[in-house]
Amino acid sequence: MKYFGTDGFRGEANVTLTVEHAYKVGRFLGHYYQKENHHVRVVIGKDTRLSGYMFETALASGLNASGADVYELHVTTTPSVSYLVRKEAFDCGIMISASHNPYFDNGIKVINGQGFKLEPEIEEQIEKYIDGEIGELPFAKREKIGRCFDYSKGRDEYIEYLKGLVKKPFDGKTVALDLANGSAFTMAKEIFESLGAQVIVRHASPNGTNINRECGSTHIESLQSLVYDTGADVGFAYDGDADRCLAVDDDGKVIDGDHIMYLCGKYLKEQGKLKDDTVVTTVMSNIGLYKAFDELGIRYEKTAVGDKYVCENIMEHDYSLGGENSGHIIFHEHAVTGDGILTSLMIMEVWLSGGKPLSILTKDLVIYPQLLVNVKVKDKIAARADEDVQRAAAEVEETLGDSGRLLLRESGTEPLVRVMVEASTDELCREQVDHIVQVLKDKGHVLE
DSSP: OOSEETTEEEEEBTTTBOHHHHHHHHHHHHHHTOBTTBOOEEEEEEOSOTTHHHHHHHHHHHHHHTTOEEEEEEEOOHHHHHHHHHHTTOSEEEEEOOTTSOTTEEEEEEEOTTSSBOOHHHHHHHHHHHTTOSOOOOOOOGGGSOOEEEOTHHHHHHHHHHHHTOOSOOTTOEEEEEOTTSTTTTHHHHHHHHTTOEEEEESOOOOSSOTTTTOSGGGTHHHHHHHHHHTOSEEEEEOTTSSOEEEEOTTSOEEOHHHHHHHHHHHHHHTTOSGGGEEEEETTSOHHHHHHHHHHTOEEEEEOSSHHHHHHHHHHHTOSEEEOTTSOEEETTTOSSOOHHHHHHHHHHHHHHHTSOHHHHTTTOOOOOEEEEEEEBSOHHHHHHOHHHHHHHHHHHHHHGGGOEEEEEEOSSSSEEEEEEEOSSHHHHHHHHHHHHHHHHHTTOBOO
């Protein structure tokens, strides 16, 4: 599609994503959900980016002009929008965020009435309307014009929902939080403190331009130093819209999405709550996770990269758990999208129930060294399908055997072939990646 990707309409504010785009998205959605004797209701949230205010206003104006009422959550998390859409039966929800991207980017994530990402066929219609391929939509008139309402109480409802999921208080525990100067900057601290934890926060002063800047889940080293310096029992880092979470254990080691799926998959299986003893992963999960799951008798599915595909697989089979190693984790019993704060609360449950430090609970998971190289090519399909490249890939797979793996794929959005190898040593990873990259060069596929 031209504008919408796997995570909504994203681009640099007022460059590739403008207020005119946002207004038209609002106009289309306000019209699309109109039914006889039905007044459209849409809930909107945003993260802390400077451009969020203008996009919020533009979207609301478009929605109101088409006759929809807008309920403004203001600064909130993406999963809270998904939760409230379902709980309060909104026609759809919109989150204004570019997730872990820098502040000058922004995005429009549309969430359907079931709390999932908007259907591609509707996104295609929105694109046609933006480009003038669909005729002008009628304006609402007189008493049919929509209104805007302050809906801050929706955040409070969501906070109470999360707190209600916690089985044991956090009394006596010290928790460090890196809030990425983003959506969770007040919410997470409030939740952990209300549950009895002593909370130490960093990057909780958003100014519109510092979201994700050398902080949050994409800069986990900041949280590692915070845990080390303060002696905290555990640390959690979120991204800009708090739909992902990474953790740091008591030894200062990173607990990534694979560790989280290992911890929670094992725990849910022991509790008899892991549907079909299966966890849904993407192809980017580490081979070490699969070997650990084999030892535990846990099955696994592998989807394409993207929490959208993980979610689709979970919903199709009614599985309990799935996610990405980047920290998008879906706990199907409680949510239908990745939720960073929920994930941190589930990790706390596993830790407190196990009675051992996280560093001990994850010791049987051995993460293999990994090397990923993105190769810019003239034609990614032709490069990937080249017989000599395929032959080199087969040679690498034979060399690695059961002690490693190769992932060779095209980028979905860029002219790149991604070469990823996991092996027993960093040296072996480099050797095998270089072998395939050299063949790509020798065959003339690489753009110098």
